[in-house]
Amino acid sequence: MKNEIHHNKMTVINGGHFSDLEGFYEEISTVFMKDTDWKVGTLDGFDDILYSGFGVFENSEKLEIVWKESQKSKEDLGFDLTKEFYENKIRQGKPFNVKLIQGKLDELIEGKGQTLFDILIEIIESHKNITLILE
Structure with a gap:
């Protein structure tokens, strides 16, 4: 019998793809809302997406967000x-x-x-079902 390993859903935000808040929203829109016309344009909008998941994950489902090049983002959104x-x-x-x-x-x-970076981190961390990994 095969062991079923349950993986948390994982999403990657790539700091190399953007250098400002608009770029961050673009990245988030691409990552979370591939199949929708709706684009994130505010901090509240970003928070809302993390509540609803837009089909990428179910509400309250465990999710891992890996933020690649987070040090670059920390400086960019500083x-x-x-x-x-x-x-x-x-x-x-x-x-x-x-x-x-x-x-x-x-x-x-x-x-x-x-900073905006701190605020974005705080928004992500306010969602108890989401684990944030800074790379």
């Missing part, structure tokens, strides 16, 4: 890009909560805030 991300939102104003975002920007500049 301080400079995050600062620009917040500044753009502040410049745009509504519908964004400018006061809240200014606070996040101030924290970032003081060295206490999260």
Whole structure:
């Protein structure tokens, strides 16, 4: 009798494929939503995908995400890009909560805030069924 080994589903995000947040969303859209027209375009949208799985995995099914070249992503989605991300939102104003975002920007500049990379990691790790492996 053959031993059935149950593998967790595994998904790979490749940091070599992108260098900014838009590129990250493209990568995620390709990885998670091959057969849909819907594209990720926000942090909330990314979080939503991890809830629903869009057919790549079932909701609450165990999933492993391997983030290749994560060190590159950490730098790409680091301080400079995050600062620009917040500044753009502040410049745009509504519908964004400018006061809240200014606070996040101030924290970032003081060295206490999260970078976009940190935020993405936090979003992934908030899903208990997902294991993140940084390579």
